[in-house]
Amino acid sequence: MIPVVEVYEQLKRNMPERIWWPAESEWEIIIGSILVQNTNWANVEYSLHNLREKTQFHPEKVAALPLEELQDLIRPSGFYINKGKAIQEIFFWLQDFTFDLAVIEDHYGTNLRKQLLSLRGIGEETADVLLVYIFDGVEFIADRYAQRLFTRLGVEGIEGYKKLKHRVYLPEDFSTAEAKEFHGLIVDFGKEYLKNDTTWAASFLADFSFDPLNS
Incomplete structure (x- = not known):
């Protein structure tokens, strides 16, 4: 397993602090997490602007x-036919619970990730987001x-989302905020x-190395 907390601490020490995910509401995050698939954030911003103008991201209006x-x-985000169907399906699902996120979490418990993955357009990364x-x-x-970072740090065999995720160790006391x-x-x-x-060589992690016994 990869002791990623060491990397987290280095990043926190050397990078400026800012709020992630860039959004004003949970509903905007949900939509953005679907729109950003297979495109860049600049394109997503155009789509979010359009939806903001039309719905103000009120979930009932989106649904x-x-x-x-x-x-x-x-x-503007591309793949708009499939992404539109995915957004509609997840907002219909949220509507079944009157858009009460706490009720959804209580209802599914530890099966929530499995349920998210069953929704149209929700893959491993989007489910985790x-x-x-x-x-x-x-x-x-x-x-x-993350895959590119840990490859640069010399970790092998992490091609693809699942392979890296299965190699990562987060301590039990790691919080949502962290x-x-x-x-x-x-x-x-x-x-x-x-x-x-060149940019990698100039970074503060370029000389970082893991204990091979832990990675």
């Missing part, structure tokens, strides 16, 4: 949008930035230092 109108609003940012869970989000911060720090680090060999 009430006709599918074709929803798809047109999110067109929702667990951490919406349902206050503690999960390691093994996204592409899980959010860890994810955000990795993304920020990746944007600044994981561009190429």
Whole structure:
């Protein structure tokens, strides 16, 4: 298992603090987590702007949008047909619980991740984002930035989301706030230092090494 807390502490010590996920409500996070699939955040922002203008991210208004109108609003994010269907399905599901996130969490308990994965358009990464940012869970989000980071740190055999996630150890006392911060720090680090060999060599983690017995 990879002792990732050492990396978290280095990131926290050397990176500026800021709030992640960049959104004003849980509903905006849910939508953003679907829209960002297979595109960049700049495109997502156009779609979020359109939805904000139309619905103010009131969940009842999002759920009430006709599918074709929803798809047109999110067109800038690409794959808008499938993403529109995914957003509609998850908001119909939330509507079944009158948009009460605490009730949903209590209803599914430890099966919540499995339930999220059963929804259209919700894969491993999106499910973990929702667990951490919406349902206050503690999960390691093994996204592409995380995979690139730990590959740079010399960890082998972590190609793909599941392989890295299964290698990660988070201590039992790791909090939701720390899980959010860890994810955000990795993304920020990746944007600044994981561009190429030169930026990596200039980073404060370039000389970091794991105890081989622990990784």
